[in-house]
């Protein structure tokens with residue numbers, strides 16, 4: 001029995017034992033092993049899943065949050081979208097492949113998204129919540145209090161580390177920190193907290209810091225140019241390559257959704273099955289990016305990454321591809337007619353803390 005089948009069997013057994021714990025839908029989907037924060041597999045929730053085609057599935061949260069997030073993705077990726085601000089935003093979001101539902105429970109909707117960590121050999125991942133406030137303007141008094149009490153410094157610091165995993169070279173393993181670590185950081189320690197994310201046990205990955213800074217600056221420029229949306233309790237997902245190895249020959253790699261994408265990826269890196277599995281379940285919305293379809297009606301697209309080199313081994317060859325910064329988690333995005341000062345405050349503070357790390 002391979003490790004995937006073992007994981008699924010164990011999960012099913014555990015679920016049966018616990019009774020109330022949500023059954024993970026089969027259809028070849030497994031819990032996403034690179035999830036660092038957010039709702040995890042538990043009561044009434046499957047957490048983030050990985051589909052056999054390499055995309056991830058985020059279960060729609062109960063209304064109004066889930067439908068709001070779905071509406072946001074649908075709006076930004078609408079085929080007939082003519083709003084240039086929204087079109088510009090696409091580059092800062094995971095690609096959106098519509099909604100998905102398991103065959104067994106077709107009413108249970110998931111957002112089908114690009115896995116931002118996919119092209120990395122040893123992804124170091126951090127989820128940072130951005131903004132002065134974690135509650136939206138319609139939140140009840142109780143909700144406001146709850147959110148403020150979770151991290152009273154949000155107003156002052158403008159961001160909160162929700163979770164991270166950092167590859168350690170010597171031990172060939174990951175160090176992880178959860179939300180409680182982030183909440184323990186204050187004004188005097190936040191820089192050290194962030195620094196941990198860039199330390200592989202041997203060196204500070206300064207190149208990753210500066211490349212991530214430039215991607216965050218680009219997101220800040222988008223915010224400076226728009227007044228139509230406000231984001232609350234939304235995150236940036238920061239990823240950089242933790243592997244010291246460089247990998248050649250990934251240029252213009254074509255991939256089909258429904259087929260294993262990555263080459264040269266160590267099996268231990270993630271929970272993706274090595275062999276292609278047929279795509280099951282149903283796409284209940286059409287794929288907004290879908291230019292071509294294969295014989296099964298599934299979308300076929302090219303992986304956009306053009307890897308010259310990835311990895312941190314040879315810094316001269318270390319390109320933009322070795323980092324990724326994407327905005328995620330849009331359950332509290334609202335229309336507006338003014339700049340999103342709270343989010344920009346958080347981005348600027350995050351940027352200056354990262355710049356400070358480079359100066360030290």
Ligand SMILES: Nc1ncnc2c1ncn2[C@@H]1O[C@H](COP(=O)(O)OP(=O)(O)O)[C@@H](O)[C@H]1O
Nearest residue numbers: 035036037038039048094114115116117127329
């Ligand atoms: N597109 C993505 N690619 C890779 N990982 C993702 C992606 N979206 C979410 N994740 C992972 O799942 C976690 C939870 O996602 P999020 O959208 O914040 O859900 P929640 O609403 O439960 O907070 C993130 O911290 C991240 O680790």
Ligand SMILES: [Mg+2]
Nearest residue numbers: 037038235329
């Ligand atoms: Mg989240």
